Amino acid sequence: MVVRFFALYRERAGANTHQLELPEGATVADLTSEMRRLFPRLAPPEVDIVVAVNTDYAEPDTVLKNGDDICLIPPVSGG
Amino acid sequence: MAESMIELTHDTLDPEKITAQVRRDSNGAVVTFLGNTRNNFEGKQVLRLEYEAYEEMALKKLGEVRDELRAQFGLEDIAIAHRIGTVPIGETSLVVAVASPHRKDAFEACQAAVDRIKEIVPIWKKEVFEDSSRWVACEDHEFDSHQHNPPGEAAESAHTHQL
Numbered sequence: 001m002v003v004r005f006f007a008l009y010r011e012r013a014g015a016n017t018h019q020l021e022l023p024e025g026a027t028v029a030d031l032t033s034e035m036r037r038l039f040p041r042l043a044p045p046e047v048d049i050v051v052a053v054n055t056d057y058a059e060p061d062t063v064l065k066n067g068d069d070i071c072l073i074p075p076v077s078g079g
Numbered sequence: 080m081a082e083s084m085i086e087l088t089h090d091t092l093d094p095e096k097i098t099a100q101v102r103r104d105s106n107g108a109v110v111t112f113l114g115n116t117r118n119n120f121e122g123k124q125v126l127r128l129e130y131e132a133y134e135e136m137a138l139k140k141l142g143e144v145r146d147e148l149r150a151q152f153g154l155e156d157i158a159i160a161h162r163i164g165t166v167p168i169g170e171t172s173l174v175v176a177v178a179s180p181h182r183k184d185a186f187e188a189c190q191a192a193v194d195r196i197k198e199i200v201p202i203w204k205k206e207v208f209e210d211s212s213r214w215v216a217c218e219d220h221e222f223d224s225h226q227h228n229p230p231g232e233a234a235e236s237a238h239t240h241q242l
Contacts, residue, residue, distance in 0.1 A: 007203035071133055
């Protein structure tokens, strides 16, 4: 599956997207663990990495499916 | 009701035009909020702001804010426009226009809308200084640790860890 980065996370990852394989039944929490392993500087450990799946905020136990639109959402600052 | 009152644009915002979308003869009150780009952060001069959005989701969340406000305050007429891309200092990055029969609801709903936008809509702003830049993340000061560094010089260490 493909994960998209925005703003701060895009700069810290040094990429717009990252392609990875996760086992069947993997959750959002599994994804964020893997992203922290791959990109240790993405976010400090005490900060939860927020994930959007198909344009909605997802819970850690949300199960990911092939074809989902998955984005890592740094703290927002619109306005 | 019109569903066209949510907008993300790279262009200059026109508050009069956006406000006109919510005016009607049954509304005695119109409140329009303008969010403008500020020229300083902690004493440092800000040269410009750069806004980035996850556009598809931002439009959806702006629509949810509008729908929440309609339900909460029982009003219909809300228009929201957010500018993205580079916004020079002193220009408007956000316009929220709310109209209602009486002023109290319009004031309260407008403030609630701006608060909610800042909370849930995936838009990010970066302050660009003479010698560095900083993603603004008002809720999370932990993120400040890297942000005053120029690109490529971000701190190595502090947050490296294995799960």
